[in-house]
Amino acid sequence: MSDESRLKVKLGLDVFKPLKEPHIKIRPGMEKDGRLRPALRICPAGLYTERSDGGISLSIDGCLECGTCRVGCGSDVLDWNYPDGDAGVQYRFG
């Protein structure tokens, strides 16, 4: 199994409630900023991907709300928040 599909299977084990809106956004114009690049490797859910134009995009479904991208990339490039109540990951074991 490829690393990517293995990760998908693992995320599929978790309980996620739908997000009304993305709680983490790449700040406009920062898609190609060097500070965002590590996000491709450091996000434990693998949610950051590189687009064909070299910019980075984030697909928020599966976010574990860990904050690694916030600490690793910084608030200049990411507008980071927790989701509202009644949304996002709900751990059954923790």
Add this chain to the structure above:
Amino acid sequence: MEKFEVIIAGAGLAGLAAAYTLASQGTEVLVLERGDYPGAKNVSGGRIYLNPIRGLFPGLFDEAPLERFIVHEGFSLLAKERAVTLGYSGDELRKEPHQSFSILRSKFDRWFAEQAESKGAMLLNKVRVENLIEEKGRIVGVVAGGDELRGDVVVICDGVLSLLSEKAGLRTAPLPKNYALGIKEVIKITKEAVDERFGLQGNEGAAHLYAGEVTKGRFGGGFIYTNLDSVSLGVVIGIDALLKHEELDAPAVIDSFKERPEISGLIRGGETVEYSAHLIPEGGYDAVGKLYGEGVLAAGDAAGFALNIGFTVRGMEYALASGCYAARAILQAKEGGDFSSRGLSVYRNILEESFVLQDLRNFREAPRVIDNPRFFGHYPEMIGDIMKDVYGVPEGPKERLYLTVKRRLSLKELWAIFMDLRGVMKI
């Protein structure tokens, strides 16, 4: 507009400890939690030490949902192709009261919340505290779920990222060197398999830490803790190390750890039932934020109370204790009717006299000493090589042991070891 005596943001261990203590003394307390239930957003390796906190919550933990009491401690240096392991068990670990237990946070936090509620605390789940209300330089309440809620004092217990401490001016933006990423899987195997594979009986448990190749020789490590019929398996990697070393890919680190022959046998046939990730404060004493301000206090991870000294990672007792101490400080401030920072400053004094700040101060140098690449890369390989030579039996005659070891330990190497030990002596 609703008004409460105390508002607590976050129903983790710190928040619930504060709520339990305050409610036990008849104080009106509201706890706001963004998860569907307490524990829904929380991750821990899952090893709690009860000795330092039993006295703060007399009798409370007798009924707690604890998984197993730890009687086997293991530490392995993982080299690329071999491992060297040190184990410890002893009668003292089997005697009651047991010093340490494995726990699963969604169970534990839910149970603890029920205890706090039974004392009279009010808990609202599925409500995120979005902001703090500040008036004339003083925190007078919170904005949560779109509503304004007022309180004499607000206790910030929102965990490691503590967005609220930043808003309150108690902390500045986080520095990568002060945090580590923890990634964890809960893997179901039967109770019999846990007992057999780890050499346990009844409710005995094992805790095993791994350093070295887990994080490709970078700052961090791996862990396995036994639960009743599952294991908690995970890896911890410093965010600085993750950023600096491009060969590290977070999701792959835990997969390669699981594939190690030392690990794969322990989880054989097991089924992963949850995959989680969370940050850990790793900066120690020097990364502790301001602990209180006008009308506000911070406790637990939100204040930076956690300690990694290599073979133990602790945060839960500090969260429970600091939550309790925050409550005691509030009770004292309430007597004097003064919730200003002057009235709340007693919180710092209580913490200074307790194991919380004393531990953090005693191990102040630990983050710097542990952040030594030789510990994670060089020593596992070197010690592994020595073991290979010592245990190996060649076709021909076997060299004298002294010569075997000496070959690996040149004068230059001995000097480097001496210098590393001088560092270790600081902790």
